[in-house]
Amino acid sequence: MRLQVAHTSELDAAVREAAWALLVDVFAGDIAPEDWEHALGGMHALAWEGDELVAHASVVQRRLLHGGRALRAGYVEGVGVRIDRRRHGLGAAVMEPLEAVIAGAYDLGALGSTDEALPFYRARGWKQWRGRCSALTPDGIRPTPAEEGGILVLEGAVALDLDGELTCDWRDGDVW
Numbered sequence: 452m453r454l455q456v457a458h459t460s461e462l463d464a465a466v467r468e469a470a471w472a473l474l475v476d477v478f479a480g481d482i483a484p485e486d487w488e489h490a491l492g493g494m495h496a497l498a499w500e501g502d503e504l505v506a507h508a509s510v511v512q513r514r515l516l517h518g519g520r521a522l523r524a525g526y527v528e529g530v531g532v533r534i535d536r537r538r539h540g541l542g543a544a545v546m547e548p549l550e551a552v553i554a555g556a557y558d559l560g561a562l563g564s565t566d567e568a569l570p571f572y573r574a575r576g577w578k579q580w581r582g583r584c585s586a587l588t589p590d591g592i593r594p595t596p597a598e599e600g601g602i603l604v605l606e607g608a609v610a611l612d613l614d615g616e617l618t619c620d621w622r623d624g625d626v627w
């Protein structure tokens with residue numbers, strides 16, 4: 452396995468296409484173009500076996516409001532391992548360099564998890580947000596109750612109250 456860690460700007464069109472195709476396959480088509488757009492503009496970790504892409508994850512910057520501050524968050528997106536290659540450490544292999552990016556550059560890490568992936572992230576030290584979740588929409592702060600339970604954070608130097616409110620910035624598609 453070859454691990455590639457690169458900024459979006461360093462990925463050519465073929466690599467971006469391979470990553471999108473992998474994620475369409477991983478999520479059985481239940482993924483929107485906006486979900487891929489959310490994964491762009493930061494650092495990607497890609498695991499290759501020969502010329503086949505078998506795992507992908509990326510981290511991008513977002514602002515998360517919490518405790519009266521606009522925290523700089525490393526938000527993890529597009530995490531997926533090809534179905535026939537799961538439980539071989541590839542998910543861990545792509546998360547490790549991104550968690551190092553989070554530790555070195557951001558106040559905290561955050562992500563919206565699938566139910567299936569919760570044990571994977573918990574085993575890596577990610578913690579479930581217990582408090583209210585909301586989004587800073589063009590019409591003001593709006594609760595996002597459907598996402599509660601699925602928002603995970605990786606704590607860094609900034610103290611977090613996991614029972615407090617966490618508000619994400621605005622974007623097209625799924626806000627979390």
Ligand SMILES: CC(C)(COP(=O)(O)OP(=O)(O)OC[C@H]1O[C@@H](n2cnc3c(N)ncnc32)[C@H](O)[C@@H]1OP(=O)(O)O)[C@@H](O)C(=O)NCCC(=O)NCCS
Nearest residue numbers: 530531532537538539540541542543564565568570571574
């Ligand atoms: C979640 C996912 C990325 C994990 O990738 P993976 O390569 O299988 O994970 P790893 O082999 O690195 O697992 C590392 C550890 O995480 C935990 N883990 C991973 N998958 C798990 C599962 N399904 N159930 C319980 N624990 C799990 C285990 O502790 C595992 O260590 P072990 O195999 O020695 O017991 C992969 O299952 C996947 O692509 N799922 C579908 C897409 C998805 O839900 N992505 C997440 C979007 S937020």
